[in-house]
Amino acid sequence: MFDITTLSAAETSTVELLGGDDTPLFDDKGKPLSITVYGPGTKVYQRAQARQQNQLMDKIKKRGKMDQSAEDKLTEQAEFLAACTVSFNGFAYPPAQGTEGVEHFRKAYADPSIGFIAAQVAAHINDWANFTKSSAKS
Template identity: 80%
Template sequence: MFDITTLSAADTSIVELVGGDDAPLYDDKGQRLSITVYGPGTKIYQRAQSRQQNLLVDKIKKRGKMDQSAEEKLAEQAEFLAACTVSFNGFTYPPAEGIGGAALFRKAYEDPAIGFIAAQVSNHINDWANFTKSSGQS
């Protein structure tokens, strides 16, 4: 019999960043800029997703509808992505100087001027293929 658990998803994956023009991003030493994230097979991701869904349900209960402002959507996405982020690799986010961890990640993901980063992380994190052991991404 085949042990299906040998196909388990990796806990983390690395998102190699590209700019708004789809060109790869590098630091001043020529290293790729990237972000390490937790994947959908982890409890961390599942808790973050559950929090996001609970917030949505609460809003529907309070307002009786699902209307959200652009700012609310951005904040919720930033919160989810920050909770699932392990690290920023090769770069800093100076506007959030003095803070770290999820608070730093959230500030960066909320910044519309670098919104292409949140979009990439969101697309990557929600694709199981990026966390398969055969993908070479982990």
Template identity: 85%
Template sequence: MFDITKLSANETSTVELVGGDDEPLYDDKGARLSITVYGPGTKVYQRAQARQQNLIMDKLKKRGRMDQSAEEKALEQAEFLAACTVSFNGFAYPPAKGLEGAAYFRKAYEDPTIGFIAAQVGAHIGDWANFTKSSAAS
């Protein structure tokens, strides 16, 4: 009998960043800039997703409908991505100097001038394939 747990998803994955022009981003030494994130199979991701869903339900209860501005959506997405981020690799976000952890990451994800980063991380984190271990048979 095949042990299905051999196909368990990895806890984290690394997103190699590209700029708004779809060109790979590198640091001053030529190393790729990237972000490591927790995936959908982790408790960290599941807690962040539950919090996001609870916020939506709270708005529905208060307003009776789900109307959200683009700014509100962007802030909620930034909060979710920050909660799921392990690290920024090869770069810093100076406007968040003095902040740490999720607060630091959230500040970067909220910045519309580098919104292409949040878009990439959001797309990456929502795809189970990015957290799937490669099969030796495939």
């Protein structure tokens, strides 16, 4: 009998970042800039997703309908991505100096001037294929 758990998704995957013009981003030494994230098969991701869904349901209950401003959507996405982020690799986000961990990540993801980063991470994190044993870069 085949053991299906041998196909379990990896816990993390690394997104190599592209600039707003789709060119790869590198640090001063020529190493790719990247972000390591927890995937959909982890409790970290599942808790973040449940929190996001609960917030959405609370808004619907309070307002009776779903109407979100662009700022609210950006904030919710930034919170979700930050909760699922393991590390920023090869770069810093100086405007969030003095913050650490989730709060530091949240501030970076909420910055619309580098919104192309949040868009890439959101697309990557929601694709199970990026967390398969053969494709995960972790």
